[in-house]
Amino acid sequence: MHVLVVDDDPFSREMTVAVLEDLGYNCQMAENGVEAMEILAGEGSCDLVISDMNMPLINGIDLFRELRSQGCALPFILLTGDDPEGLRTEEPKLDACLFKDFSLEEILPQVINEVLSRY
Amino acid sequence: MNEQRHSLSSKIARLRDQFIEQMPGRMEEALHHLAMLRVDPNQRATAANLHRFLHSIKGTGNSFGFEELGSIAASGEHLVARLLEMPLNVSAPFWDELAEVLARIVLNTETLRQQGASSSQEHDVPRFEMAPIDDSEGDGGRRIYICDDDPLQVEQLATQLQCFGYHPVTFTDPAELRTAMMSKRPSLVIMDIFFPNNVSGTDVLAAIEREKDQPVPAIFISARDDFEARLNAVKAGGEAYFHKPVNALDMVTTIDELTVQKKPEPYRVLIVDDEPVIAAYHSLILQEAHMVTFQVHKPERVLEVLHLFRPDLVLMDMYMPGCNGRDLAKLVRQVPDYFGLPIVFLSSETDKRKQFSAMRVGAEGFLTKPIHPEDLVAAVAIRAERMRALRMLMARDSLTGLFNHSTTTQMLENAIANAGRQNESLCFAMIDVDRFKAVNDTHGHPVGDQVLLALARVLQQRLRNSDIVGRYGGEEFAVILQGIKLGAAAQIIDQLREDFAKIRFNAGEVEFSCSFSGGVAAFPQCKDMKFLREAADSALYKAKEEGRNRVVANNE
Numbered sequence: 001m002h003v004l005v006v007d008d009d010p011f012s013r014e015m016t017v018a019v020l021e022d023l024g025y026n027c028q029m030a031e032n033g034v035e036a037m038e039i040l041a042g043e044g045s046c047d048l049v050i051s052d053m054n055m056p057l058i059n060g061i062d063l064f065r066e067l068r069s070q071g072c073a074l075p076f077i078l079l080t081g082d083d084p085e086g087l088r089t090e091e092p093k094l095d096a097c098l099f100k101d102f103s104l105e106e107i108l109p110q111v112i113n114e115v116l117s118r119y
Numbered sequence: 120m121n122e123q124r125h126s127l128s129s130k131i132a133r134l135r136d137q138f139i140e141q142m143p144g145r146m147e148e149a150l151h152h153l154a155m156l157r158v159d160p161n162q163r164a165t166a167a168n169l170h171r172f173l174h175s176i177k178g179t180g181n182s183f184g185f186e187e188l189g190s191i192a193a194s195g196e197h198l199v200a201r202l203l204e205m206p207l208n209v210s211a212p213f214w215d216e217l218a219e220v221l222a223r224i225v226l227n228t229e230t231l232r233q234q235g236a237s238s239s240q241e242h243d244v245p246r247f248e249m250a251p252i253d254d255s256e257g258d259g260g261r262r263i264y265i266c267d268d269d270p271l272q273v274e275q276l277a278t279q280l281q282c283f284g285y286h287p288v289t290f291t292d293p294a295e296l297r298t299a300m301m302s303k304r305p306s307l308v309i310m311d312i313f314f315p316n317n318v319s320g321t322d323v324l325a326a327i328e329r330e331k332d333q334p335v336p337a338i339f340i341s342a343r344d345d346f347e348a349r350l351n352a353v354k355a356g357g358e359a360y361f362h363k364p365v366n367a368l369d370m371v372t373t374i375d376e377l378t379v380q381k382k383p384e385p386y387r388v389l390i391v392d393d394e395p396v397i398a399a400y401h402s403l404i405l406q407e408a409h410m411v412t413f414q415v416h417k418p419e420r421v422l423e424v425l426h427l428f429r430p431d432l433v434l435m436d437m438y439m440p441g442c443n444g445r446d447l448a449k450l451v452r453q454v455p456d457y458f459g460l461p462i463v464f465l466s467s468e469t470d471k472r473k474q475f476s477a478m479r480v481g482a483e484g485f486l487t488k489p490i491h492p493e494d495l496v497a498a499v500a501i502r503a504e505r506m507r508a509l510r511m512l513m514a515r516d517s518l519t520g521l522f523n524h525s526t527t528t529q530m531l532e533n534a535i536a537n538a539g540r541q542n543e544s545l546c547f548a549m550i551d552v553d554r555f556k557a558v559n560d561t562h563g564h565p566v567g568d569q570v571l572l573a574l575a576r577v578l579q580q581r582l583r584n585s586d587i588v589g590r591y592g593g594e595e596f597a598v599i600l601q602g603i604k605l606g607a608a609a610q611i612i613d614q615l616r617e618d619f620a621k622i623r624f625n626a627g628e629v630e631f632s633c634s635f636s637g638g639v640a641a642f643p644q645c646k647d648m649k650f651l652r653e654a655a656d657s658a659l660y661k662a663k664e665e666g667r668n669r670v671v672a673n674n675e
Binding site: 008 | 126127130131134137138171174175177178179181182183184186189
């Protein structure tokens with residue numbers, strides 16, 4: 001199982017990766033949306049994208065829309081430091097949208113299972 | 120699995136540490152952005168940077184469980200969002216607010232860093248617990264022995280002192296005093312000079328002093344007011360001499376001076392020098408002299424740091440690239456808040472004329488490098504002390520020494536903001552002396568002033584250190600009680616009311632007493648300063664309506 005983690009903040013990114021690696025996933029990291037698209041267009045395999053919302057260049061929702069418009073149907077989980085409800089309304093097609101806090105460690109595994117079971 | 124869990128939590132712990140470690144560097148950048156935006160609020164890229172920074176601190180802070188940091192950053196993010204929306208609509212308070220947010224982030228990460236350091240040391244450093252200081256009788260160092268052969272006088276004085284929060288113990292026989300002194304040391308002794316059978320109070324006390332290693336401050340009281348009596352008192356170690364009948368208020372003022380030893384706050388010195396090594400060297404010298412220092416190597420950061428650090432004095436290098444000390448001093452002086460801030464130049468310049476031109480822009484002094492450490496400390500300490508005294512004068516009421524109206528308001532605002540953040544309660548009490556105009560009309564203003572002074576002392580003496588007491592104007596006083604609920608606060612103010620009513624005032628031949636009415640209201644029941652003040656005010660009005668000399672709590 002391969003996960004791509006997209007986040008411009010190195011600490012936040014490492015934190016997410018730490019949680020995922022602990023669950024036994026293989027992780028790749030991208031600092032921004034452009035880098036994420038390059039990785040996804042490349043050779044490696046990827047089963048899930050977890051992206052931060054607020055990033056320079058392309059934000060998380062724009063990244064999601066761009067991927068979908070290019071025909072990429074990978075499950076996509078959005079993380080945000082703001083209220084996730086507004087973002088869910090803005091982009092209902094997101095597989096999940098989570099608030100970043102210290103409970104990420106517990107909630108993220110559940111949400112991943114839930115999202116993957118739908119695919 | 121257990122092993123894995125452990126490795127995850129240690130990974131997170133490591134990330135947290137790294138996050139905190141790199142915060143000072145990132146904050147420096149953020150402060151720089153703030154300074155740039157102040158000059159030109161239209162720099163969208165800079166504003167966007169600052170916004171992203173605060174957003175990321177919020178998100179990462181929350182992810183790591185630093186909730187307070189997260190919420191401080193969120194408030195900053197909100198502010199910068201406003202700036203991005205309408206860069207031309209921001210005003211001076213906006214910048215202050217934003218700077219305050221950044222300051223709080225700095226303080227909060229510093230706290231986190233210290234907590235992190237202590238928690239990682241927890242297991243390998245041997246620890247011990249210290250026994251609490253013996254205060255079993257709860258007198259908190261306010262125990263006073265009074266010895267006078269006239270039982271009526273001694274009791275009268277004791278009652279008055281009690282009203283001011285002291286714990287007097289009375290003796291009519293010097294031998295009893297001696298026994299008591301041997302078993303428990305008071306903070307102060309008040310001693311009559313003439314006792315029956317030609318026993319002299321000064322001799323008795325001098326003898327006791329010889330037996331004890333630690334001298335106790337003494338005040339002598341006597342019906343005699345001649346040179347010989349006074350000289351004997353001084354020889355016996357008397358710190359003050361009162362002629363009977365004793366004015367209790369004067370006595371209390373003297374006792375305060377002799378017994379209350381407040382540890383002075385260390386001086387805060389900002390060091391501006393583009394040469395980090397030199398800044399560090401001067402900083403070290405001043406720290407050795409127990410001052411707190413902060414170093415700035417880039418002149419453009421001075422205004423931000425001034426706001427955060429609030430120094431008592433600035434020590435500034437005269438020649439720095441891009442900005443000389445003279446211009447920088449002038450720039451600082453143009454900010455109204457720093458008009459009176461002492462700035463001392465340090466330079467290798469020996470040309471008196473150039474030194475003089477630097478002084479003209481408002482430098483307090485000119486020190487020549489290299490400077491002898493002792494001279495540096497002395498030069499800084501003298502000026503910092505004067506700055507402190509000046510600030511004190513500006514913040515306080517000249518009659519009572521309490522905080523004045525504007526300082527009290529400012530402190531109430533801060534206390535409410537603080538309580539809101541900490542999720543704590545806070546009470547505000549308005550106190551008004553009953554029928555004060557009649558006191559002034561009957562006995563004259565000097566006597567009225569005594570009443571105000573007495574009330575100020577009662578409030579100051581009997582409240583906790585965390586409580587803030589201010590004179591709101593005329594005969595009106597305000598008290599801010601932090602971390603306390605309405606009922607308890609009303610009880611405390613009511614106790615003060617009883618104490619104050621017991622004080623006897625002398626006006627010539629006439630003796631009288633006074634009372635006050637009080638109104639108390641609580642935050643967060645009253646949601647902001649306006650409501651809190653109005654609620655306390657209307658409770659005070661009610662107390663007056665219901666017949667005065669009472670305290671009313673506003674429950675609405």
